[in-house]
Amino acid sequence: MVERQAVPVRKSRFAHVPDDGAKLKMLHFMKLVREIEDRIERKLYRQGRIVGGVYVGRGQEAISVGTAIHMEKDDVVAPSHRDMGVFLMRGITPRRIIAQYMGRRAGLTRGRDGNMHMGDMDYNVIAFVSHLGDNVPVAAGAALAFTQRGEKRVALCYNGEGATSRGDWHEGLNLASVHKLPVVYFINNNAYAYSTPMELQMAIPDVAIRASSYGIPGEIVDGNDIVAVYDAAKRAIDRARSGLGPSLVEFKTFRMTGHSAHDDAGYVPPALFEEWQRKDPILRFEKALVDEGVLTPARIEEMQKECAAMIDDAVDWAEQQPFPAPEEVTRDVYYEGK
Amino acid sequence: MSEYTVSAPASLTLDRTGYLELYYFMVLNRKLEERLGILYRQNKVVGGLYSSLGQEACSVGSAYALERGDFLAPMIRNLGAMLVRGVKPVDVMAQYCARAIGPTGGKDLNLHFGWIDRGIISPISMLAALVPVMAGIALEMKMKGKQNMAITYVGDGATSTTDFHEGMNFAAVQKVPLVVVVENNLWAYSTHVSRQANVVDLVVRAEGYGCYGEIVDGNNVLAVLDATRRARARCVAGGGPVMIEAKTFRRKGHAEHDDAGYVPQEQRAEWEKKDPIDAYRRLLLARGLVTGEPEITEIDAKITAILEDAANVALAAPFPDPSTLMENVYG
Numbered sequence: 001m002v003e004r005q006a007v008p009v010r011k012s013r014f015a016h017v018p019d020d021g022a023k024l025k026m027l028h029f030m031k032l033v034r035e036i037e038d039r040i041e042r043k044l045y046r047q048g049r050i051v052g053g054v055y056v057g058r059g060q061e062a063i064s065v066g067t068a069i070h071m072e073k074d075d076v077v078a079p080s081h082r083d084m085g086v087f088l089m090r091g092i093t094p095r096r097i098i099a100q101y102m103g104r105r106a107g108l109t110r111g112r113d114g115n116m117h118m119g120d121m122d123y124n125v126i127a128f129v130s131h132l133g134d135n136v137p138v139a140a141g142a143a144l145a146f147t148q149r150g151e152k153r154v155a156l157c158y159n160g161e162g163a164t165s166r167g168d169w170h171e172g173l174n175l176a177s178v179h180k181l182p183v184v185y186f187i188n189n190n191a192y193a194y195s196t197p198m199e200l201q202m203a204i205p206d207v208a209i210r211a212s213s214y215g216i217p218g219e220i221v222d223g224n225d226i227v228a229v230y231d232a233a234k235r236a237i238d239r240a241r242s243g244l245g246p247s248l249v250e251f252k253t254f255r256m257t258g259h260s261a262h263d264d265a266g267y268v269p270p271a272l273f274e275e276w277q278r279k280d281p282i283l284r285f286e287k288a289l290v291d292e293g294v295l296t297p298a299r300i301e302e303m304q305k306e307c308a309a310m311i312d313d314a315v316d317w318a319e320q321q322p323f324p325a326p327e328e329v330t331r332d333v334y335y336e337g338k
Numbered sequence: 339m340s341e342y343t344v345s346a347p348a349s350l351t352l353d354r355t356g357y358l359e360l361y362y363f364m365v366l367n368r369k370l371e372e373r374l375g376i377l378y379r380q381n382k383v384v385g386g387l388y389s390s391l392g393q394e395a396c397s398v399g400s401a402y403a404l405e406r407g408d409f410l411a412p413m414i415r416n417l418g419a420m421l422v423r424g425v426k427p428v429d430v431m432a433q434y435c436a437r438a439i440g441p442t443g444g445k446d447l448n449l450h451f452g453w454i455d456r457g458i459i460s461p462i463s464m465l466a467a468l469v470p471v472m473a474g475i476a477l478e479m480k481m482k483g484k485q486n487m488a489i490t491y492v493g494d495g496a497t498s499t500t501d502f503h504e505g506m507n508f509a510a511v512q513k514v515p516l517v518v519v520v521e522n523n524l525w526a527y528s529t530h531v532s533r534q535a536n537v538v539d540l541v542v543r544a545e546g547y548g549c550y551g552e553i554v555d556g557n558n559v560l561a562v563l564d565a566t567r568r569a570r571a572r573c574v575a576g577g578g579p580v581m582i583e584a585k586t587f588r589r590k591g592h593a594e595h596d597d598a599g600y601v602p603q604e605q606r607a608e609w610e611k612k613d614p615i616d617a618y619r620r621l622l623l624a625r626g627l628v629t630g631e632p633e634i635t636e637i638d639a640k641i642t643a644i645l646e647d648a649a650n651v652a653l654a655a656p657f658p659d660p661s662t663l664m665e666n667v668y669g
Contacts, residue, residue, distance in 0.1 A: 165503075165504065165507045165508075166500075166503075166504065167499070167500020167501065167503050167504050168500065169503075170498075170499075170500060170502075170503035170504075171498060171499065171500055171503075174498045174535060174536075177535075177536035178533060178534065178535065178536050180536075200511060201511065202507060202510070202511060202547070202548065203507075203510035203511050203513070203547060203548030203549065203578065204545075204546070204547070204548035209545055209546055209548075210546040212537075212542050212545055212546060213537065213542060213543040213545070213546035214535075214536050214537065215535075215536035215537040215538075215542075216536065245536075
């Protein structure tokens with residue numbers, strides 16, 4: 001008889017601690033994510049310089065950065081639309097990302113698609129699919145290919161908590177667990193799936209509970225603590241790479257914006273924003289690094305300016321790029337070879 | 339190995355009539371399928387034949403827990419549940435033989451028919467597709483304050499599907515009165531459950547939805563009845579959906595056209611010893627619920643006679659008239 005019995009969920013053990021180099025790298029990328037997204041959402045979008053909608057991951061930067069830092073060159077990643085850090089850490093430049101948002105030919109989709117609907121297989125980044133959860137079986141398939149070829153590669157896959165209600169998510173996790181595939185499933189549990197709060201999405205308090213449905217480890221992590229994210233991600237990725245199968249890692253976080261730039265999130269109680277503002281992952285990490293003596297406030301200020309300068313450059317460059325020519329419209333519909 | 343026995347759970351209340359009815363329906367289930375097997379080989383059956391040999395206790399025990407106003411959606415192996423809910427052998431035979439007097443007038447085959455007036459929703463071939471359907475019916479019951487439940491069945495394989503996941507999640511969030519019986523018969527067509535799910539007990543999935551789950555011996559009709567009654571009480575009282583995993587075994591192939599050569603002989607032999615009807619018959623005798631072997635033989639003979647009559651009526655009936663082809667295409 002089973003009724004809410006023990007669930008294989010454990011707290012982080014901080015087995016893996018980033019060294020100073022990794023800490024500085026993570027802070028840089030978190031700040032770069034915040035800078036590029038703020039620029040896109042709060043300036044370029046409002047100035048009418050963006051084509052289409054805008055979806056950002058403000059408040060969730062620690063998750064994409066703290067996980068992607070562990071990727072090897074040949075690993076494959078299937079991010080969601082709140083994982084800008086994955087793109088930047090994989091080496092995709094701010095110039096190309098801004099060009100993508102502006103619908104320019106120099107963007108990742110050559111001006112064919114908008115915003116985060118982008119990927120680049122040269123960097124092993126699988127393009128985001130709008131329908132959350134769709135990337136779960138895709139990532140399982142990539143991992144299955146690695147297994148069949150005997151490669152030591154892993155696939156990483158990101159979704160929100162809402163996606164875990166979907167059939168694709170279930171079928172993908174089931175397949176990955178039956179075949180013990182080298183894939184890690186990350187959940188950015190940001191409390192709202194568009195306007196649906198967690199309690200209307202599922203009858204359980206933690207997504208990680210679902211890991212037991214697949215006989216895989218499930219872990220709950222403070223998604224706004226990048227050191228905890230770093231540690232949990234490292235363990236899950238190491239586990240996958242060593243052939244022990246998939247894991248489910250739930251990062252508790254909060255979406256500090258609406259679903260998109262056109263959503264004022266009036267359905268979110270203001271107190272929640274205030275509570276989570278105090279848990280801002282960047283401010284928290286900066287304070288920790290200053291306390292540890294790794295950084296000075298002056299150096300943080302400099303890092304901020306460096307990020308702003310990179311985005312200034314990206315915007316200037318992107319705006320000089322042409323839109324796709326109308327006669328190219330039938331190109332890129334089907335694969336035409338590299 | 340000691341003989342497989344079944345016993346009544348302590349929480350079960352059942353009078354002698356109830357005990358005998360459970361026996362009657364299990365034997366009716368089995369003999370009707372045996373008779374259909376003969377008709378199949380005589381080319382009288384149109385289309386496939388799906389047997390629930392060895393799983394009769396799951397169907398009969400669970401359906402026997404239903405009350406007036408409850409809704410049931412069977413799958414292809416739940417003939418017994420349909421019989422308990424009032425479907426007659428002649429209906430089933432006419433349906434399998436595609437005769438005009440059958441429930442779909444010869445338009446659809448095997449158990450693909452429902453009976454809304456009796457609270458039976460037609461099975462859908464794609465397993466687990468009925469989970470969200472029944473969650474919807476249960477939602478209606480909850481919204482209207484009815485003291486009823488909806489019940490449906492899936493196999494082990496169906497728990498890997500989208501519909502199962504989305505339906506269970508929805509039912510759990512909305513706390514609707516839904517009971518899902520997972521008949522874990524170890525094989526989803528030719529896929530063994532170990533290649534289907536990375537868990538030993540499928541019921542652990544109940545936790546992932548935040549609903550109550552329970553494992554039951556699917557070959558013990560009394561245990562299935564008791565578990566379903568308790569599940570009914572729980573979900574009708576607002577406790578949310580319940581998942582019952584009935585451990586059982588599919589003793590024939592996926593269908594009559596499948597010889598199940600992929601199933602190890604030893605596994606089959608092991609489960610033949612756990613026959614739900616043989617074990618139940620021993621219980622009836624041991625507990626003095628029947629006067630002796632002759633009474634059992636009498637019940638069996640009565641069922642054989644009913645089936646003989648039903649076969650005669652069904653086979654004497656005409657096929658649908660071609661002029662009715664366009665009827666019942668839309669509701």
